[in-house]
Amino acid sequence: MSERNALRRRIRAWLALFLVCLVLSGLTAFPLVTELHWLNALVSDGWLRRVGAGLDRADAEYPFLLYGNDWLAFAHLVIAVFFYGVHRDPVRNLWIVEAGMVACAGILPLALICGPIRGLPFGWTLIDMSFGVFGILPLLVLRRLIKRLEALQEADGPGYLAKAAPMIP
Numbered sequence: 001m002s003e004r005n006a007l008r009r010r011i012r013a014w015l016a017l018f019l020v021c022l023v024l025s026g027l028t029a030f031p032l033v034t035e036l037h038w039l040n041a042l043v044s045d046g047w048l049r050r051v052g053a054g055l056d057r058a059d060a061e062y063p064f065l066l067y068g069n070d071w072l073a074f075a076h077l078v079i080a081v082f083f084y085g086v087h088r089d090p091v092r093n094l095w096i097v098e099a100g101m102v103a104c105a106g107i108l109p110l111a112l113i114c115g116p117i118r119g120l121p122f123g124w125t126l127i128d129m130s131f132g133v134f135g136i137l138p139l140l141v142l143r144r145l146i147k148r149l150e151a152l153q154e155a156d157g158p159g160y161l162a163k164a165a166p167m168i169p
């Protein structure tokens with residue numbers, strides 16, 4: 001197997017890991033009320049009970065508020081679709097990985113600013129921030145692997161670019 005094919009396989013494996021986590025994160029936002037019921041049955045935590053009570057009340061009296069969570073879940077799924085471009089042509093679509101890295105980095109200030117404004121305990125803010133930290137790790141690996149693939153393709157000469165899809169005039 002050539003080094004280029006080995007790199008492509010590793011890129012696709014890391015991409016799959018990232019996408020599975022992204023999609024699961026999105027899908028778990030849909031049944032949030034049910035998930036909080038399950039979690040509160042397993043864990044005795046004052047903050048989780050308060051969150052569960054708030055979600056129950058919102059679900060009973062103001063269910064339209066939970067629609068925002070549906071959009072959050074949908075956004076995760078839509079973002080995952082963009083990463084198909086990385087699967088098709090990692091070098092040409094490196095920008096998608098880099099945009100994902102920016103989004104992961106943006107989680108940190110968002111959590112640090114909005115967490116206290118919304119009254120979240122600092123420990124839960126740290127948990128929210130961990131999504132950015134753990135999300136960026138596979139993207140950093142992906143970026144490094146794609147840059148190696150790009151260097152291999154450049155070393156092969158202009159043949160790769162000649163095979164690229166023509167630009168629309």
